[in-house]
Structures are given as C-alpha cells and as structure tokens.
Amino acid sequence: MCEVVVLPxxxxxLWFRFFDSMVPAGFPSPxxxxxxxxxxxxxxxxxxxDSSYLVRVMGESMSGGESGIxxxxxxxxxxxxxxxxxxxxxxxxxxxxxxxxxxxxxxxWFLVPDNPSYPExxxxxxxxxxxxxxxxxxxxxxxxxxxxxxxxxVS
Amino acid sequence: MYALVDCNNFYxxxxxxxxxxxxxxxxxxxSNNDGCLISRSAEAKALGLxxxxxxxxxxxxxxxxxxxxxxxxxxxxxxxxxxxxxYLSSVVPEVEIYSIDECFLDLHGMEPYLGPLAxxxxxxxxxxxxxxxxPVCIGIAPTKTLAKLANRLAKKSPTMEGVCYLDTDGRRQWxxxxxxxxxxxxxxxxxxxxxYAQGIRTAAQLAGQSExxxxxxxxxxxxxxxxxxxxxxxCQGLQPSEDGTLSRKSIACTRTFGQPLSAFADxxxxxxxxxxxxxxxxxxxxxxxxxLTVFISKNRFGxxxxxxxxxxxxxxPTGTSDTIELLRHARAALKRIWExxxxxxxxxxxxxxxxxxGQQQLLLFEPNxxxxxxxxxxxxxxxVNQRFGAGKVKFATAQLPKGEYTAPWAGQHQWQTPAYxxxxxxxxxxxx
Numbered sequence: 001m002c003e004v005v006v007l008p009x010x011x012x013x014l015w016f017r018f019f020d021s022m023v024p025a026g027f028p029s030p031x032x033x034x035x036x037x038x039x040x041x042x043x044x045x046x047x048x049x050d051s052s053y054l055v056r057v058m059g060e061s062m063s064g065g066e067s068g069i070x071x072x073x074x075x076x077x078x079x080x081x082x083x084x085x086x087x088x089x090x091x092x093x094x095x096x097x098x099x100x101x102x103x104x105x106x107x108x109w110f111l112v113p114d115n116p117s118y119p120e121x122x123x124x125x126x127x128x129x130x131x132x133x134x135x136x137x138x139x140x141x142x143x144x145x146x147x148x149x150x151x152x153x154v155s
Numbered sequence: 156m157y158a159l160v161d162c163n164n165f166y167x168x169x170x171x172x173x174x175x176x177x178x179x180x181x182x183x184x185x186s187n188n189d190g191c192l193i194s195r196s197a198e199a200k201a202l203g204l205x206x207x208x209x210x211x212x213x214x215x216x217x218x219x220x221x222x223x224x225x226x227x228x229x230x231x232x233x234x235x236x237x238x239x240x241x242y243l244s245s246v247v248p249e250v251e252i253y254s255i256d257e258c259f260l261d262l263h264g265m266e267p268y269l270g271p272l273a274x275x276x277x278x279x280x281x282x283x284x285x286x287x288x289x290p291v292c293i294g295i296a297p298t299k300t301l302a303k304l305a306n307r308l309a310k311k312s313p314t315m316e317g318v319c320y321l322d323t324d325g326r327r328q329w330x331x332x333x334x335x336x337x338x339x340x341x342x343x344x345x346x347x348x349x350x351y352a353q354g355i356r357t358a359a360q361l362a363g364q365s366e367x368x369x370x371x372x373x374x375x376x377x378x379x380x381x382x383x384x385x386x387x388x389x390c391q392g393l394q395p396s397e398d399g400t401l402s403r404k405s406i407a408c409t410r411t412f413g414q415p416l417s418a419f420a421d422x423x424x425x426x427x428x429x430x431x432x433x434x435x436x437x438x439x440x441x442x443x444x445x446x447l448t449v450f451i452s453k454n455r456f457g458x459x460x461x462x463x464x465x466x467x468x469x470x471x472p473t474g475t476s477d478t479i480e481l482l483r484h485a486r487a488a489l490k491r492i493w494e495x496x497x498x499x500x501x502x503x504x505x506x507x508x509x510x511x512x513g514q515q516q517l518l519l520f521e522p523n524x525x526x527x528x529x530x531x532x533x534x535x536x537x538x539v540n541q542r543f544g545a546g547k548v549k550f551a552t553a554q555l556p557k558g559e560y561t562a563p564w565a566g567q568h569q570w571q572t573p574a575y576x577x578x579x580x581x582x583x584x585x586x587x
Contacts, residue, residue, distance in 0.1 A: 054576075062587045
C-alpha cells in the first residue's frame with residue numbers, strides 16, 4: 001500500500017524580481033538624502049530661453065586662438081548680455097553678421113579675429129551697442145565626427 | 156492699468172532679426188501659398204503697398220522698388236513670438252496672449268512695486284529688442300480698449316519712442332480726439348459706416364455718448380461696454396494664459412492648393428492632411444472637439460457662378476481628438492459635398508466645440524478600453540513626430556501619391572527663409 005500525495009502544481013510561472021545590486025539590510029542608503037536632479041546641459045548653454053540662440057560658424061577667422069572657434073563650430077549666443085571688452089560677439093558689420101572678439105584700445109573699439117591672418121575692423125566713434133547682436137557664451141565642437149557634423153551642415 | 160504690447164510689423168521684424176541687411180529696406184511677407192501681403196515694413200507701407208493685397212497685383216511695384224519678399228515662415232514666427240511672450244510674462248504677474256504678436260499685461264497695483272510705469276515700459280521695450288531683436292510698442296491705459304488705442308498712437312508718432320501712457324484725463328481726451336472711430340478696438344467696417352452717418356467720426360465723440368445710446372446703436376451690452384471702456388471704466392478683465400500659450404476656442408487648418416485639383420483622392424489627401432494637423436494642435440492644447448466642419452472651394456475669380464464654397468458641419472458623437480476618428484468623419488463629410496468634375500482651389504477643416512480632453516461622455520457601444528488604447532496611440536504618434544520631424548508618420552489618406560515628392564495640394568513658398576531657431580539643419584550661419 002502506498003500513499004498518494006497530490007501536490008499542487010503552480011500552473012502559472014511565478015516571477016520574482018531580481019535586483020542586481022546589494023540590498024542594504026536594515027540600513028537605508030545614505031545617498032537618498034542627496035538625490036539630485038540629473039545635470040541639464042541646457043541650463044549651462046542656454047540659460048535664458050528667450051534670449052539664447054544657437055548659431056553655427058563658417059570660416060577660419062576665429063580658429064587657432066583663445067576662443068577655439070573652429071570652422072563648423074556651434075555657438076551658444078546670449079543676446080541679453082551687455083557686451084564688454086574681450087567678449088566674443090556676433091556683430092553686424094555693413095549689414096552682415098560676423099563673429100569676432102570685441103576689444104577696446106584707448107577710446108576706440110575694434111572687432112578682432114583670433115586668427116592673426118585675418119584683418120581687424122575698427123568700429124567708428126559712435127559705436128552703437130545695437131550693432132552687437134549677441135555675446136557668444138559657449139563653443140561646442142566635436143572631437144570625433146558625430147551627431148553635430150551630421151545634423152549641422154559643415155561646409 | 157493695462158498695457159498692450161504689440162510687435163511692430165511682426166513677421167518682417169522676425170526676418171530682419173536674422174538678416175540685418177534688411178534694416179531700412181522695404182520688406183514684405185506673403186501669406187501661405189505666396190498669395191497676399193500680410194506684413195509690411197514701414198518702408199514698404201510708404202511705397203503704398205496695402206495689407207492683404209494679392210501679390211500678382213503689386214508685382215510691378217515690388218519689382219520697380221526692389222522690395223524684398225518672403226514666404227511666411229511660421230516655425231520662425233511662432234518661436235520668436237514665444238520668446239517675446241516668455242520675457243513679458245517674467246516681468247508682470249499676469250499676461251493675456253491676444254495673438255501671435257500682441258499681449259495684454261495686467262498692471263493693477265503694480266506701480267508701487269515697479270516704479271513709474273512709463274519708465275518701466277521703456278525698459279521692457281528695450282529688453283525685448285535686445286533679447287529678440289523685435290521692436291515693440293506699448294500702450295498703457297486704465298482699460299483694455301484704451302490700451303489698444305494708446306498702442307496705436309505709440310506706433311503712429313515716433314516722438315513717443317514706442318510708449319504711450321494715458322495716465323491723466325487730459326491725455327485720455329487728447330488720445331480719443333486723435334483716433335478715428337473706425338480704429339477703435341471692436342468697431343468694424345459696418346459700425347464705422349453707421350457711426351459716420353450719425354456724424355460720429357472720432358473716438359472722443361463715441362466716448363461722449365450715453366450708455367443707453369450705445370446699447371441701442373452698437374449691439375446691446377457689447378456696445379455699452381465699449382463706450383464705458385473708452386470713458387475709462389474697465390469692463391473687460393484679463394484672460395490670462397495658463398501655460399504661456401494661446402489656447403484656442405476653435406482650430407482651423409485651411410490652405411489654398413499649390414495647383415487646382417479635380418481628383419477626389421488629391422482633395423481627400425489635402426483634407427486628411429489638414430485634419431491631421433488640426434488634430435495634432437487639438438491634442439497639444441489638451442482639448443477635444445465636438446464639431447467638425449469641412450469645406451472645399453472653387454476658383455472665386457473664375458467664370459462659374461456662385462456658390463464657390465460648399466461646406467458641411469458634423470456634430471461628432473462624442474468629443475474627440477483622435478485623428479483616426481476625425482479622418483473617418485472628414486472623409487464622410489467630403490463625400491457629401493463633392494461634385495465630380497469640379498475643379499477645386501482650396502479646402503479647410505475647422506474644429507469647434509472644444510472642451511478639455513478626458514471629460515467626454517462615454518459611448519454606450521464603444522468599450523472604454525479601446526478609447527484608452529487609441530489615446531495612447533495618438534500620444535505615441537505625436538511623440539514620434541516630435542522626435543523625428545513633423546509628418547514623419549502619417550495616415551495613408553494623407554500620404555503622397557506614389558513616386559511624387561511634393562503633395563499635389565502643397566502650397567508654394569519659394570521665398571521662405573530657414574527655420575533659424577527650431578531646426579538643426581537651419582541654424583543661423585555666421586561668417587567668421
């Protein structure tokens with residue numbers, strides 16, 4: 001005589017969560033109190049949504065210098081900043097845009113290229129700040145050909 | 156006190172912001188399909204170019220004076236408008252966005268905090284110019300109607316430097332006397348005609364009328380309010396924008412075709428395209444529509460007798476923002492007004508009876524789960540199109556015919572500038 005024991009069989013699979021990490025038992029994560037928001041590059045590059053613009057650069061007149069603006073670079077421009085001596089600015093010269101360094105020598109303002117093989121422009125006595133379209137705050141260049149090169153036309 | 160901030164020649168100013176060589180030159184912007192003049196620079200106005208004039212009529216004048224012409228670039232104008240409004244909503248607590256290029260600011264009780272309002276306004280004007288390169292004019296007055304009127308005067312007289320503040324009774328009287336009655340906000344051509352016949356030519360004369368007269372002559376309570384507002388008693392409050400955008404009470408998407416169309420499939424494609432666009436807008440503002448209007452128009456200037464436009468209005472079984480539903484109804488509507496053999500120039504889809512989405516009456520015969528799945532589908536569709544570009548995923552009815560690169564209904568925009576601020580490929584390019 002043998003006793004038959006009917007075992008209940010689970011027909012549906014039972015799923016257990018698997019945590020691929022240490023579970024600190026009895027001790028809460030000390031990082032919880034310091035949980036911070038992810039870093040947002042927009043806040044750095046485009047701090048003022050109404051006056052920040054992205055533009056791209058064509059040409060070599062600013063390359064090789066301190067600003068590091070190469071042909072094809074992407075610039076973050078803030079138009080609400082007051083342009084000062086030594087700012088890199090987007091200026092309007094004879095109806096066209098140009099990017100140059102704004103320098104004051106004595107009483108005269110100049111638009112100076114970082115690349116010495118290009119000429120500088122002396123701005124007339126009645127220099128109107130409206131001629132400065134915006135102040136360049138950041139330069140974005142790719143060190144490896146990537147999304148910027150494919151999305152932004154680089155000539 | 157209310158302020159009305161209005162951008163000067165807004166579309167032209169947007170073009171100039173990215174093309175400084177246009178400064179001081181006559182510039183015009185054409186409507187969709189390059190049809191009519193919809194924005195003119197001061198120089199273009201001085202040449203005698205009128206608002207709304209068809210391009211083909213002014214072509215000789217335009218060519219003779221080398222007027223620069225642009226197709227409308229709404230991606231750019233929308234973004235620039237957003238920048239102007241965003242800045243203004245950061246300086247005052249409440250803003251009513253009245254249209255793409257103007258908004259009311261509520262300045263009640265603000266003077267002690269802000270300081271003299273005229274100086275403040277001059278500052279705002281300067282800041283908007285710096286941030287967006289768009290010139291604006293500001294009118295400040297005790298009522299919205301007077302603020303509108305003040306704004307018009309600020310635009311007209313350069314000596315005011317863009318700000319007109321009607322703070323005293325004397326100035327108010329002066330401003331009213333300066334304003335022809337047809338330029339008062341709310342007085343249309345019909346009423347202007349009627350008022351002239353009664354010898355009322357200026358806003359001052361209109362403001363001198365009694366409330367009873369206004370009720371009788373100017374369409375009841377609306378007219379009475381208008382006259383009271385001119386007299387300096389506010390009757391209309393601000394209708395602030397909750398989210399900084401213009402929330403619409405009806406959504407329309409209508410276009411003239413790039414070429415005359417006579418095939419049902421082509422016109423259906425256009426209607427489906429417009430309905431999809433309208434549905435997208437509807438979802439963006441979180442609304443659902445209860446009424447759908449579809450219309451198609453033949454050539455108004457042709458030899459055929461009127462009616463040139465036929466339309467049908469459908470009341471939908473339940474408020475919806477579902478493109479699939481709207482397309483189904485739009486197709487049925489189009490079939491009802493379609494005349495075989497006719498040649499069509501224009502079509503449009505209008506959504507009315509808007510309500511907040513998610514509050515609709517449930518349908519007796521449609522399971523709720525399906526509605527939820529469809530809502531999810533629409534949300535995903537919008538996400539895909541946001542990420543990969545507008546119109547990347549479309550419904551088959553709005554799809555282009557095989558082998559064609561442009562839709563047969565697509566309008567012309569041969570002078571369109573790049574979308575400098577909203578598209579990576581179109582960014583402003585600057586010579587170094």
